[in-house]
């Protein structure tokens with residue numbers, strides 16, 4: 224349902240393109256991790272998939288990018304709010320400040336879409352529940368912790384029921400507790416069957432949750448496959464990706480002859496258990 | 508409302524229950540009456556007979572009085588001294604060594620103090636009894652631009668955070684020995700390391716703030732709805748029209764009184 | 769999308785007003801003979817044009833006052849609006865390209881601010897502010913100046929200096945902004961350097 228064709232993008236006044244010849248198909252309900260070194264183009268891809276490029280950023284676009292048949296390059300981003308949603312790193316900047324309580328902050332997007340009040344109340348309650356914010360609904364969003372604010376940001380986007388939810392390093396400015404809160408929220412959301420695109424440096428979490436990983440380098444897609452195919456591959460380090468501790472342990476064990484196995488190295492705890500010859504968790 | 512830049516003080520009062528536009532009309536009436544009525548007595552009549560009783564009704568009298576006095580007192584002292592002592596060609600009433608207080612100057616100072624008091628206390632009455640978000644939403648339900656509502660509400664929520672940030676930077680600068688001596692130019696220049704990072708940082712942030720707005724369909728055209736509902740009554744609607752007529756009447760009265768004098 | 773300004777300008781305005789207020793209040797604490805409470809306003813004028821500057825200035829004083837925190841500023845909202853408007857016009861004239869023309873713009877804005885604020889200051893506030901600059905009013909009154917002249921005299925001593933400092937600070941800030949951000953503002957082609 225997401226189709227990117229020969230997509231090349233250059234920011235205004237930039238000397239070279241930030242994305243080059245991107246071709247992608249992303250099926251509905253897929254959970255896609257986007258990885259790569261700093262400056263590889265992860266954020267830029269996120270902005271493109273959520274409609275901010277080119278409408279908001281301007282610049283020069285070649286190729287096409289569509290979600291559910293709708294050409295994102297030809298639609299103003301404000302008209303896309305119910306179709307694609309974007310969450311980014313800084314929680315403070317994502318609180319619009321246009322409303323005084325968490326509940327009203329969540330309703331803000333629905334108000335702008337002109338939804339009837341009854342529907343608004345029901346949808347806000349649901350989004351509060353999904354993000355675990357029900358207790359905080361009547362607090363000021365500014366009085367919350369970073370992790371809670373980030374959940375408010377996620378809730379204000381999912382309340383619009385976008386077909387695609389794009390998150391650009393949503394935990395990079397949070398402390399470990401806040402990061403865990405956000406990841407738990409994402410876990411609950413992916414259970415709901417939404418299409419999620421997550422740019423993230425925390426590869427272990429990606430490895431354990433994503434259906435698919437896209438690695439970028441210098442604005443190009445350098446690898447695309449299952450987490451294990453991309454992250455355990457010997458070339459991953461050239462892409463600026465830190466191998467997971469499972470991969471590192473397995474590689475060390477294999478080179479020192481502790482275990483004798485060929486085939487791909489593990490990237491998650493379950494795969495590591497299997498690799499080291501342990502039993503698969505029952506019913507996992 | 509500790510998180511917003513506002514003095515709003517929740518109370519279970521009749522004033523707090525009024526529709527925000529009724530409250531606004533009431534306060535504008537006080538303001539217009541205070542400035543329209545002549546002589547030193549005009550503003551004081553409004554202050555004593557209108558603003559103070561209203562504040563009492565709103566259960567915010569102590570808050571209003573203490574803040575109003577704190578703001579008006581430096582003005583009062585300044586204006587009584589300056590205009591009292593240095594009024595050109597006035598009638599001396601009190602001799603103070605080589606100087607003297609002039610009757611006309613004191614008269615003028617009394618009038619200015621009254622006006623300052625009315626202006627300040629009218630705004631205080633509004634802010635103490637009216638939730639700013641309710642006021643803005645009421646205005647935008649009456650067709651004021653959404654952008655205005657956004658600007659006002661976002662400002663009052665981020666201003667306290669900026670003040671805190673500015674304080675932190677200032678304290679850091681002070682700890683490193685901020686230039687407090689020397690010429691004005693030197694001292695202003697010494698402020699640059701305080702001001703520039705604060706402003707630069709916040710300007711860089713606005714890109715993301717704008718994206719958050721667009722992600723919530725803010726700039727979408729078409730009709731919008733509102734979660735917050737405000738209670739209005741036909742009595743209050745009539746009251747607002749009466750206040751509007753009252754403003755015209757009080758301006759006319761003011762002109763007539765000045766003519767008669 | 770028929771709107772007077774883009775979302776970036778819209779997001780800039782409340783931040784600029786908060787800057788006016790935060791810095792304005794710090795300066796009061798430091799007892800400097802300048803106000804520096806229009807840095808945000810001039811910044812918006814320069815980056816986003818005269819109308820956005822006007823709105824930023826006017827709303828600064830209205831919000832500052834109606835919030836109950838500084839009610840004495842509200843009657844001067846039109847002065848603040850004119851400052852933003854003038855910054856925007858000078859920017860559109862290309863004066864921000866060099867610091868000298870821009871500083872001149874600051875001085876002119878200060879003179880205009882002194883002229884147009886005097887009547888309100890005299891009529892509503894009896895010509896005083898309750899701050900240190902009242903000594904100037906006192907001196908002028910003592911030497912026989914009328915209330916309006918004395919008020920204007922106070923303004924013409926403090927305003928041009930203040931606006932000069934403000935314009936120069938804003939210019940330095942805008943020059944330090946990353947190019948990728950500068951190109952996104954409506955006034956991109958009129959910015960320094």
Ligand SMILES: Nc1ncnc2c1ncn2[C@@H]1O[C@H](COP(=O)(O)OP(=O)(O)OP(=O)(O)O)[C@@H](O)[C@H]1O
Nearest residue numbers: 234237241259260261262263264265266267268948
């Ligand atoms: N607004 C902009 N204008 C011009 N160039 C930009 C802009 N934003 C990013 N770039 C450039 O585009 C390239 C890709 O940047 P991008 O932010 O997408 O990388 P990233 O993978 O998200 O990096 P990080 O891990 O640091 O977030 C970089 O070379 C960057 O300098």
Ligand SMILES: [Mg+2]
Nearest residue numbers: 265266267391
């Ligand atoms: Mg990034």
